[in-house]
Amino acid sequence: MAGRRGALIVLEGVDRAGKSTQGRRLVEALRADGHRADLLRFPERTTEIGRLIGSYLVKEKNLEDHTNFCLDWCKQPDVGLPKPDVILFLHLSPEAAAERGNFGNERYENSSFQEKVLQSFSRLMKDKTLNWKTMDASKSIEDLHREIKSIAEETMQEVQNKPLGELWK
Template sequence: MQTTLLLPERPNICIVVEGLDRSGKSTQCQLLVDSLNAQRPESCKLLKFPDRSTTIGKMIHAYLTSEADLDDRAIHLLFSANRWEAESAMRQDIENGITLVLDRYIYSGAAFSIIKGLNPTWCRACDIGLPSPDLVLFLDLSVETAAKRGGFGEERYEKADLQYKVRQAFLEMAKAGGVTWQMFDANTSIDDLASQIESTVKHHCRQVSTNALKSVC
């Protein structure tokens, strides 16, 4: 059973959900958005990155599905550009009191490029100035378990050796500080995980004291 969120009148925060491929991010994002909107209609929006509906997003999709090959730096810049396409709308939504739930964000962009050997500072520089999240929820799942889930291996990065490295890159970013990260065991049931996430979001919303959305720096 999902819990009922008791949010303040102004829960306009930016929440990012990160994790390995097939860790259940999209499912949990949708459950969280549905719960927030059930309590207060049209108070929350879900954004998925990459957004494959844009021109840049279509190029990224072709790369991820191995229909096209691109230089590692070029694809990193495209991922970042895809996020920049949404920048002004994200800020406007936050100013209007909308909570944003992001299915992947700058951390995925950095992690997948860093493990290819790209300079971490360069990887992060592309996203400086983008909206900074208030909270990052990391769904931790063993690579072995992820590999057994349906659809694993359909896209370019869904390879066990890469996922091991990506998980480590995420954990290093979580330790870096600057933004609150909350770790979750994604091996639990969908409903139990959703309840844990909702409890964390409720607690964090109570600590929100300003409408201002910080920028990545």
């Protein structure tokens, strides 16, 4: 039997769906309840490569753009990484995202590109080896937080004595 462990919980969604806000709120709430919790972001914009990606996204630097890779090719570097116990997809239409603050400040924050992102997530969610849960990101910040926290706590209980899986193996 595997030892007691935490849960790997991933938040996904289009730009401005609330991933950063909800991630911070979840970590704060779990810590307040006495759990050890860490927040990891990608890109992590404090590292050298993260700063390069960040400067590209905010249009400070121009780099060769390779956004037309197929989804299977893009998944290859992640094969064998720890498999998320749950992926919470914060669903928000590109039109609703465009109404949120600072939309358009980054290179790919436009409705047509975000629609493509949404379509790619739809294809990814067909992978039944992953535990996807779709959340309505148009809810209030607090209502969405309560729902996310509830699912996180349930997931933590379910996986505490199970081994961590490997992604796409």
